[in-house]
Structure formats: C-alpha cells, structure tokens
Amino acid sequence: MSTVVELRDIHKTFNVYRPKAGARGLGRVRRERMQVRAVDGVSFSIDRGEMVGYVGPNGAGKSTTIKMLTGILVPSSGYVRVLDLEPTRQRVDLARRIGVVFGQRTQLWWDLPLHDSFDLLRHIYRVPEERFRVNLATFTDVLELEAFLATPVRQLSLGQRMRGDLAAALLHDPEILFLDEPTIGLDIVAKARIREFLAELNRERQTTIVLTTHDMDDIEQLCKRMMIIDHGRVIYDGDLETVRDRFGDESVLIVDLIEASPPIEVEGARVEKVEGPRQWLRFRRSEVTAASLIAAVAAQAELRDLTISDPDIEDVVRRIYIRGTGR
Amino acid sequence: MASTASIYTRVAASRIRAHFQYRLSFVLQVIGSFFLSFLDFVAILVIFHHLPHLAGWSLGEVAFLYGSSAVMFKLSDILMTNMDRLPVFIRMGSFDQVLTRPLGTLGQVMTGDLDIRHVGSMTQGALVLWIGVNRVAIDWTPERVIVFVAMLIGALVIFCSLYVATNAVAFWTMDAREVANSFTYGGNFMTQFPMHIYGAWMRRIFAYVIPLGFVNYFPSLYLLGKTDPAGSPPILRFMSPAVALGLAFIAGSVWRSAVRHYRSTGS
Numbered sequence: 001m002s003t004v005v006e007l008r009d010i011h012k013t014f015n016v017y018r019p020k021a022g023a024r025g026l027g028r029v030r031r032e033r034m035q036v037r038a039v040d041g042v043s044f045s046i047d048r049g050e051m052v053g054y055v056g057p058n059g060a061g062k063s064t065t066i067k068m069l070t071g072i073l074v075p076s077s078g079y080v081r082v083l084d085l086e087p088t089r090q091r092v093d094l095a096r097r098i099g100v101v102f103g104q105r106t107q108l109w110w111d112l113p114l115h116d117s118f119d120l121l122r123h124i125y126r127v128p129e130e131r132f133r134v135n136l137a138t139f140t141d142v143l144e145l146e147a148f149l150a151t152p153v154r155q156l157s158l159g160q161r162m163r164g165d166l167a168a169a170l171l172h173d174p175e176i177l178f179l180d181e182p183t184i185g186l187d188i189v190a191k192a193r194i195r196e197f198l199a200e201l202n203r204e205r206q207t208t209i210v211l212t213t214h215d216m217d218d219i220e221q222l223c224k225r226m227m228i229i230d231h232g233r234v235i236y237d238g239d240l241e242t243v244r245d246r247f248g249d250e251s252v253l254i255v256d257l258i259e260a261s262p263p264i265e266v267e268g269a270r271v272e273k274v275e276g277p278r279q280w281l282r283f284r285r286s287e288v289t290a291a292s293l294i295a296a297v298a299a300q301a302e303l304r305d306l307t308i309s310d311p312d313i314e315d316v317v318r319r320i321y322i323r324g325t326g327r
Numbered sequence: 328m329a330s331t332a333s334i335y336t337r338v339a340a341s342r343i344r345a346h347f348q349y350r351l352s353f354v355l356q357v358i359g360s361f362f363l364s365f366l367d368f369v370a371i372l373v374i375f376h377h378l379p380h381l382a383g384w385s386l387g388e389v390a391f392l393y394g395s396s397a398v399m400f401k402l403s404d405i406l407m408t409n410m411d412r413l414p415v416f417i418r419m420g421s422f423d424q425v426l427t428r429p430l431g432t433l434g435q436v437m438t439g440d441l442d443i444r445h446v447g448s449m450t451q452g453a454l455v456l457w458i459g460v461n462r463v464a465i466d467w468t469p470e471r472v473i474v475f476v477a478m479l480i481g482a483l484v485i486f487c488s489l490y491v492a493t494n495a496v497a498f499w500t501m502d503a504r505e506v507a508n509s510f511t512y513g514g515n516f517m518t519q520f521p522m523h524i525y526g527a528w529m530r531r532i533f534a535y536v537i538p539l540g541f542v543n544y545f546p547s548l549y550l551l552g553k554t555d556p557a558g559s560p561p562i563l564r565f566m567s568p569a570v571a572l573g574l575a576f577i578a579g580s581v582w583r584s585a586v587r588h589y590r591s592t593g594s
Binding site: 014015064067070071072073074076088091092093095096098100102104105107109111112116120123124125126 | 345591
C-alpha cells in the first residue's frame with residue numbers, strides 16, 4: 001500500500017496578541033505577544049484508500065493540521081508530504097489532485113446556479129469534458145442533485161448546499177478528499193445521506209478520505225481509524241474498537257427490580273442512581289464480567305428486567321480529553 | 328499560459344453575468360453612476376466659468392487630462408472590485424478557499440467579482456476625454472498616438488498597482504480600506520488637475536514617490552505641447568510605461584509577501 005500523507009514532527013506556532021495585563025487607558029494600546037502552539041509535534045501517515053477520522057475538542061489543532069495538509073498554512077517546522085508533494089511550495093499542483101470541503105463555508109458561487117458553479121470548476125481544474133459529464137451524472141444521481149441543479153446556491157438549504165459542495169470537490173477525481181466538519185449543522189437525514197455517500201466513494205473509487213468532526217457518529221459509521229488530537233498532540237491513533245476497550249471499559253447495568261429497595265451492594269460495581277425500582281450500576285468490564293455481576297445482583301433482589309449500556313464513543317472520547325492521557 | 332487566461336476570462340464573465348440578473352436595477356445603477364460622476368466634472372466646469380484658464384491650461388486641456396485619468400481609473404475600479412472586500416475575505420476564511428484552488432491568488436481575487444455597474448462612470452470619463460480631444464488641436468503623429476496609448480495603458484497599470492499594494496496591507500492590519508482608498512480614490516482626484524497647481528513638495532511626491540504624475544500629467548505635457556512651469560525634467564514625459572512596470576512589480580511583491588504572511592499566520 002502506498003502512503004499518500006506523511007507528517008513528521010509537525011509544529012505550528014501562532015503569535016497571539018492580547019492587551020497587557022493590568023493596563024489602563026492608553027496602556028491598553030500596548031500588547032503582549034504570546035506564542036500559542038496550535039500543533040505541537042504531530043506525526044502520522046495515511047495510506048491510499050484509508051478513511052481517517054480526526055477528532056478533538058475546539059482549538060485542539062484539527063483545522064490547523066488540515067490547513068497544513070492542503071497547502072493553506074505553512075508549518076513552523078517539520079516534514080509534510082501529501083501525494084509526494086510539499087503542500088506549501090507545490091500548492092497549485094497539489095490543489096489539482098485533492099479535494100477540500102469546509103463544512104462551514106461554500107466554495108460554490110452563491111449567485112450562480114449549482115450547475116454553473118460546476119461548469120466553472122470544470123475549467124478551473126481542467127477536467128476533460130467526457131470525464132466531467134460522467135462524474136456529474138454520477139454525483140447528480142447519488143447525491144440527488146437533479147432537483148436543484150438550476151437553483152442559485154444562495155437559495156439552497158444547508159444540506160443541499162453541502163451535497164453540492166461535495167460534488168464540486170470531487171469533479172476533478174481527487175485522490176484525497178479532506179473534509180472539515182462535513183456534517184456540521186445538518187439534520188439526521190442529511191447527515192445519513194452524506195455519510196452513505198462518503199462510504200460509497202471510499203469503497204468504489206478508493207478515494208482516501210480525511211475528515212475532522214465533532215460528531216462521533218461520523219467516526220463510528222465511517223472510519224476504521226481514528227486520531228484524537230488534544231492540545232496540538234495526537235493522543236490516540238488506532239481503530240475504534242481499541243479505543244473503546246482501552247478507555248471505555250466502563251459499562252452500566254440497569255436493573256428493574258420487582259419492588260423498590262435500597263441500593264444493592266455487590267463487589268466490582270457501584271450504584272450510580274436509584275429511581276424507584278430501577279437502579280444503575282456502573283462497573284468495569286476488566287474487573288468483573290456482566291454475567292457474574294447479574295448473578296450477584298439476582299442473589300440479592302428479584303429482577304424483573306435488565307439492560308446493559310455500553311459507553312458510547314462520545315462518552316469515551318470525552319473521558320480521554322478530560323484525562324488527557326498520553327501514550 | 329493562454330489557457331490560464333481563458334479560465335480567468337470565463338470566471339470573470341460569469342461574475343459579470345451575475346450582475347445582469349436584476350436587469351432593471353442594473354440599468355438604473357449604471358445610469359446613476361454616469362450622472363453621479365458627472366457632478367465631479369461639473370466642479371471643474373464651475374472653475375472655468377469664473378476663469379478662462381486654470382494655471383495656464385484651457386478647459387479643453389483640463390478635460391483631456393481629467394478624461395484620460397478618469398476613464399482608466401474607473402476601469403481599474405471594475406477590475407479591482409474585490410480588493411475592497413479583502414478584509415472580509417480574510418476574516419471569513421474565504422481566502423483559504425482561494426488557496427485550495429489550482430490558480431494564482433491575485434487572479435482569483437480579481438476575477439472573484441467585477442462590478443460592471445461602474446461602466447456608467449467610465450463612460451462619463453470617456454465622454455470627457457472625447458470632448459477634451461476635440462477641443463484641443465493635437466497633431467496626431469504616430470509618435471503622439473503611441474505616447475497617448477501608452478499613457479492610457481500606463482494609467483490603468485498604475486491605478487491597479489496602487490489598488491493591489493495598498494489593499495494588501497489588510498493581510499497585516501485586517502482592515503486598511505480607508506488608507507487604501509486615500510491612495511486610490513484620492514490619487515484619482517489629484518490627477519484631475521494639472522500637477523503644477525500643487526505645492527513643490529507634493530509635486531515631488533507625485534513624481535518620485537507615488538507616481539501619480541505619470542498617470543496623465545507628464546505624457547499630456549508632450550501631447551498638448553505644454554511646458555511644466557515647475558520645470559520637471561522633460562524625460563519624465565516618456566517615462567510612464569517604465570514607471571507603470573516598476574510599480575506593477577512592486578505591487579506584485581507586496582501581494583506575494585502579504586500572501587506569505589497569511590499562510591504563516593492563518594489570519
């Protein structure tokens with residue numbers, strides 16, 4: 001498998017100015033310069049055909065990393081290669097071979113019908129006419145664009161616009177697609193449609209996809225590999241299952257008893273909440289198995305029903321942030 | 328290269344078409360821009376109503392001077408429509424988009440919008456120039472035709488360069504429109520009068536620092552057969568193309584370093 005993205009010890013430092021502490025009146029004009037390390041020593045590589053989720057809290061350095069990979073920002077130090085090109089110096093060559101979608105802005109012309117935007121992009125990216133026709137037909141079909149191809153972009157709903165933006169970023173058959181928050185602000189139906197499309201794109205065309213997101217469902221449904229970044233550092237890089245095992249081994253057993261009773265005391269679990277006959281017991285799977293726990297509970301009280309809730313990935317990631325666990 | 332130019336032309340054409348979407352509003356605004364800019368020239372007519380000459384120049388000669396600058400300034404105003412929005416581009420992150428496309432940054436910003444409504448005031452400039460040409464008796468030798476055409480092209484290049492260089496400051500300061508406007512709109516205003524009416528230090532600035540004198544005044548001295556009462560070197564009359572090229576080079580460098588600054592700071 002060939003490597004399409006390679007980062008080695010990438011740093012990005014910004015100068016931030018803020019008023020000098022305690023300054024009053026004219027003193028406010030004086031500013032203090034602070035260095036903020038937005039990305040602080042990130043290394044990873046991505047192989048062709050991978051689908052990678054890049055997650056982290058606001059300000060963790062996700063967008064900054066994407067911007068360095070797409071040639072928008074120049075790293076302060078370190079080594080970056082995307083498709084064997086140096087993004088900063090070979091920006092134009094790279095731009096022809098990658099697609100970039102920023103969820104919060106559009107690269108379409110707001111006053112042009114969607115179709116006209118596509119046509120302009122065809123010329124900007126020098127897409128051969130035949131290729132353009134085939135791609136446009138495919139994307140129109142899969143993303144269901146037909147109904148609003150003739151509508152000016154400013155009149156599109158957010159979901160429609162996002163579908164248009166995705167098609168726009170893919171008309172020139174990019175080898176890598178970078179997505180910054182592709183599902184932000186979309187409703188459930190629109191989100192599902194976008195995810196389905198991305199999964200298919202990755203499967204059918206082997207397009208490498210790198211996406212940043214806040215929405216753990218995006219990761220759960222799309223990405224085998226997840227990178228968690230916090231304070232400018234990659235604190236986890238691996239598959240989704242491992243993250244759950246490693247950081248999310250706490251589950252909750254919910255029992256409905258025949259009648260209300262005081263909190264059950266069993267080894268390896270603690271009662272989190274009691275609500276009438278229903279009790280919530282949190283336990284670590286590494287310490288006690290669900291089966292033995294259920295047996296222990298059943299020995300103390302009569303059960304009507306029970307459920308086990310696994311930690312959702314969002315919960316897991318939140319805990320990782322809080323812990324700030326390194327490798 | 329030719330192909331890149333055709334891409335820009337296509338994008339620019341689509342921007343122009345977009346302005347035609349609301350036809351009535353477009354027509355009204357063109358007419359409005361035509362008459363509004365006429366008021367500008369009325370100020371000069373008022374002066375000549377009281378005086379037969381302005382610092383030794385007749386109405387026809389001043390009309391020639393005014394028109395040659397105005398028509399090219401308004402054209403540069405159309406070409407540089409988006410320069411005015413650069414601070415917004417930077418703030419909203421639209422400039423990131425520009426960097427993800429396989430085209431040059433300056434070309435993309437310029438073709439991002441073209442406010443074609445300014446053809447109204449451009450027409451006004453052309454009309455005044457035409458009146459000026461007809462009122463002064465220029466002997467159109469081939470040399471004069473060449474100097475005249477070179478003057479107009481030079482004026483366009485000088486104004487465009489001023490737009491680029493002064494607006495690029497926005498990459499460092501976030502918003503510098505007022506400063507930029509004082510150079511562009513202010514510069515255009517200064518070129519409406521024979522340069523020798525200004526004080527000595529201002530004349531020197533316009534000749535050697537912000538070379539507005541080369542927009543129209545120096546070549547017009549040659550075309551109209553006038554002498555500069557301030558006694559500027561006669562060679563300056565033929566320097567417009569060189570000055571325009573030099574200024575374009577400086578503007579290009581400022582733009583490049585502005586973009587470099589953006590790409591290292593992200594704002």
